[in-house]
Amino acid sequence: MSAFDPFEDFGDTEEIAARLGDADAAVRRLAVIDLAETASPDVLSHLLAAVADGDASVRLQVAIVLADFDTAEAAAGLCTLVADADATVAQAAADSLAELKDAAAADAILPLVAHDSAFVRAAGFRGLRALRAPAALGAALAAMRDESAEVRAEALGVVAYLKLEETLPSLIAATRDAEAVVRAVAVNALSFTSQLAAASAVVAALQDASWQVRAAAAESLGRIGHVSAIDGLVAGLSDDFWQVRQKCLNALGKLKAQPAARQIAALLASDMPSLRKEAAAALGEIADPATRDALMGHISDADPDVRKTVRWALTRLG
Template identity: 55%
Template sequence: MPISDPFEDFGDVAELARGLDANDPAVRRVAVLALAETADPEAVPALARAAADADPDVRRQAALSLGGFDGPETAAALAGALVDPDRAVAAAAAESLTELKDASAGRSLLPLAGHADAFVRAAALRALRSLRLPEALGPAVAALGDAEPAVRAQGVGVIAYLKREETLPSLIAAARDGDADVRRAAVGGLAFSHHASAVEAMAGALRDPDWSVRETAAEALGRAGTSESAEVLIAALADTTWQVRQKALRSLGRLKARRAVPTVIAALSDEMASLRKEAAAALGEIADPAARAGLEGLASDSDPDVRKTARWALERLAA
């Protein structure tokens, strides 16, 4: 297999761009690929032109290729491709938009958060999320009233990434949404706050009928880092779904909750190796000498990862 030379000259951008004028769409598509391979920001105008090509395959390839670039010009081209009548082109643009890192690029997306098409609204909000653009807060809050759950979930994502205390009422309300995906996003988004109302909402989500929401709540309570969460997390160790129990164990370890030690020790005998390992890790984080006998009992465990984690935990107790 040939080794790629990082200093290889992929060709002059202007020369490669001339391929976009060919009559054959296959040739134009190859030109798009060649332009993308240069990784030269000067290729962005040519790729933006290709994103408006008459052929949908060329437009789709251009939208995909723009994902390797950043900045306002890239965002503007992808915003145009996002509303393309061909759904494959729009889907490619939506994926590439998630690669944007330049916050100034987000300004091309703000108007699309109110677009008539729910797919466009959701994709625009999804791209705005990681850009943490303060101006996106208004459209994101408005999205919480959208008829489409996917749009509401992406609106929650934008709000959560901004991590503003004044948005807590909106996130708490979204944690009671009728759609599980929206509730899960909201509960996870609350983890940035130590406010009592946020902790109460996350704790309440441990009783959600959807196990994935409960799992997110168990993890979020550990990330929020409040010792008051220990009691509800201990109770979550009796959840019927193992994923919830696993995250509860991890969070109890993160919180170094000594009051949880007896219940966590009981989890060392769980039939699932992954939960025995998680319990051992939690006891190592808590580092309570009362866990020594239980951890020593894992010396002959059938799972090597459990044995390794137990040894690590015992070293933590001895430190």
């Protein structure tokens, strides 16, 4: 028996590539799939040629498979497709751009952020985010005044990934953006620093009109770890949305906020098992002996995850 050849089912690369010239779009689309499945870098030139295929289904397949070729050349092909007239193709290309990790791809992506289309500009910033390209900082800061909230949010993502103290004024200003999606990104972005000005801006976001922003603020405060956040987080335990209360509980636990132990313990009586579990976890982190009785009252809780967390919290009390 011969050894298994992973390329045996696909045939010669050039033979597969020849099918890209077939009159039938379905044949061409399958050729794109077969070329990608060879996992050979030699097929990239053929895939890039298919970027200009006249059929949207073929271009869609190219947009999908180019994510597997993490190179500047693949990024260039995706940059063409992200401006495709077919919205499905453009979205797939935008998603694939965001998966690239090769820093060399930044040069190909950067021109997108000046495109006439807000969708393309947003896709460009989204693709640049994980690349942490210093050259993108200026464009990202300028885009925080873009007319499109989606572009502003994606540009903020680029700034956030760079984690530069010099960008704090811009990030703080973005917590007051007119759109909730931008404010949520901004409060998350500020979690890289423990500076009081950043903590104060995120604490203020606990009063935001959008519950998603309030939840993001609570989560960010848990990472910032500044004690000035405790009072705001305690107030958040009475929020109308359970998602916010849960994030506040988690943050207070991370802060080991002993002054909040009584208010946290009160949420052990919540109707929601997830909140009871989070309250028990926070009390375990705080490890205040005064909460022992409150925890003991739930050692036989109806929910198994709550019981397990209560037992863990009690071991933390000694």
